[in-house]
Every structure is written in structure tokens, then in C-alpha cells.
Amino acid sequence: DVQLQASGGGLAQVGGSLRLSCAASGFTFDRFDDYAIGWFRQAPGKEREGLSCIISSDGSTYYAASVKERITISTDNAKNSVYLEMNSLEPEDTAIYYCAATHVGNRWYNCRSSDYGYWGQGTLVTVSS
Numbered sequence: 001d002v003q004l005q006a007s008g009g010g011l012a013q014v015g016g017s018l019r020l021s022c023a024a025s026g027f028t029f030d031r032f033d034d035y036a037i038g039w040f041r042q043a044p045g046k047e048r049e050g051l052s053c054i055i056s057s058d059g060s061t062y063y064a065a066s067v068k069e070r071i072t073i074s075t076d077n078a079k080n081s082v083y084l085e086m087n088s089l090e091p092e093d094t095a096i097y098y099c100a101a102t103h104v105g106n107r108w109y110n111c112r113s114s115d116y117g118y119w120g121q122g123t124l125v126t127v128s129s
Contacts, residue, residue, distance in 0.1 A: 062111040
């Protein structure tokens with residue numbers, strides 16, 4: 001099974017930047033670029049939301065309208081990794097951030113958590129002034 005390891009969370013300042021990493025492994029019969037990888041977050045008392053999703057085979061991406069001007073998703077196929085850069089951090093960005101994967105044959109492009117079946121453990125981001 002696909003396994004995902006998210007890292008890079010921590011305490012950040014308002015207005016600052018953060019780079020999250022997601023390392024994928026466990027591709028037994030297929031490859032990293034057979035999957036879409038997405039970044040999701042869940043703040044206390046709120047539903048999990050999709051921020052950005054990407055397929056490395058052609059670089060197609062999805063960005064949530066609420067954050068698209070402040071985030072960038074990228075991949076490093078050699079490292080089977082996906083990154084999320086976040087800028088102009090706000091206290092409202094405080095959440096647990098998860099990376100997740102789904103086969104590209106699924107509806108990856110809507111970046112909805114219900115369409116992603118493989119999940120990492122999450123990394124906590126706290127934005128404080």
C-alpha cells in the first residue's frame with residue numbers, strides 16, 4: 001500500500017512562510033506518477049478541506065480558491081515527494097496538515113478528501129503573532 005509521511009510543521013509567525021513535505025513510498029506494482037497527491041488541512045472544530053492537489057505525470061494542479069494566492073504545490077519525482085509552500089501565514093492557517101494520495105484514475109482533480117484513500121499522519125502548523 002501507498003504510505004505517506006508529512007513533515008515540516010511547527011510554529012510560524014503571522015506573515016511568515018512554511019514549507020511542508022510529503023514523502024511517498026510503497027509503490028509495489030505502480031509508480032509515484034500514477035497517483036495524485038494532495039494537501040489537506042483540518043482546523044479545530046472544522047471539516048477537513050482540500051488545499052491543493054497535483055499529479056506529477058503532467059504537473060496538473062488544483063488550488064482551493066481561498067488560499068491559491070498564498071500557496072504553491074510542487075513535486076520531486078526523483079524523491080517521490082510533494083511539497084506545499086505557504087506564504088503570508090495567518091492565524092486561520094493553524095491546523096493539522098495532511099497529505100493524501102489517490103490513483104490518477106479517480107476523481108483527484110476536485111481535491112476532495114473523500115476521493116483520497118491513502119493518508120499520512122498529519123503535521124501540526126500553528127501560526128501565532
